Amino acid sequence: MQYGPAVRRRKLGTELRLLRSRVGLTSIEAARRVGWHQSKVSRIETGSSGVKPADVQRLLDAYEVRDAELRELLLALAGGEDGGGRQNWWHAYRGVLPPTYRDFISLESQAGGMCTLETSVVPGLLQTPEYARAVTRAALEGVADDKLDALVEVRIARQDVLRADPPLRLHAILDEAVLRRRVGGPEVMARQLARLSDAAALPQVRLQVLPFTAGEHIGLTGPFVIFSFPNTADLDVVVLDHLTSSLYLERKEDLQAYVEAFNALRIHALSPGESLHYIAGIAAGA
Structure with a gap:
């Protein structure tokens, strides 16, 4: 085994x-x-x-x-x-969680820091229950209601890492498309944008928006997550999500490439303060 x-x-x-x-x-x-x-x-x-x-x-x-x-x-x-x-808590959901998802949650629960680029959806750690339900239903067309309920419960339970002692340090860069895609409809999206603004006020969360006006950038190759661990950098890992699986990159060259890419995106993105104003503008219909 x-x-x-x-x-x-x-x-x-x-x-x-x-x-x-x-x-x-x-x-x-x-x-x-x-x-x-x-x-x-x-x-x-x-x-x-x-x-x-x-x-x-x-x-x-x-x-x-x-x-x-x-x-x-x-x-x-x-x-x-x-x-x-x-x-750990997610073992209670073994019947509905694929192994790759359990592995991701395990890494997330032990990491000290998480840097993520999202180009399509709000990061799971910042989703509202309604938004999470809409995303999960779209990703798993025809999923039974009881399994959908369980997967949403897992998505929300994962967010406890942001309230742990010490909390996970989350740095998320969101492409503007994430904010403008009306997942779940206007009301669901309005509450989701408000949730992002609230989360950005937390000291352990750093949120930046990558506006369309930034033009072409290295993030166009797709979303990724970088996990860093508190005791040793040798355990750091990059995770790339695909439709049916996840790819874990551990080589130092791969880690360095993605860290450099994330740092470049930080420069292209709006500052945290500017990002909050940008989110508020989109929420107001701008």
């Missing part, structure tokens, strides 16, 4: 290998400490094999890792459980 997406397994394995090296253990010596065969340690470190949170905990104990935040992060990467072995 595989625990977590391949990108997380490889990143987890890399971090465990570094921790082992810091205490001066070979993979053979580490295996002896926990009572395993050396091949199991190697498979975990290369990400070629899944690993249970309990096994990660044994390795962290063997490597004398005392940093509580780092332990919690690595245990979560191992399989969607927290440091106490408790399943």
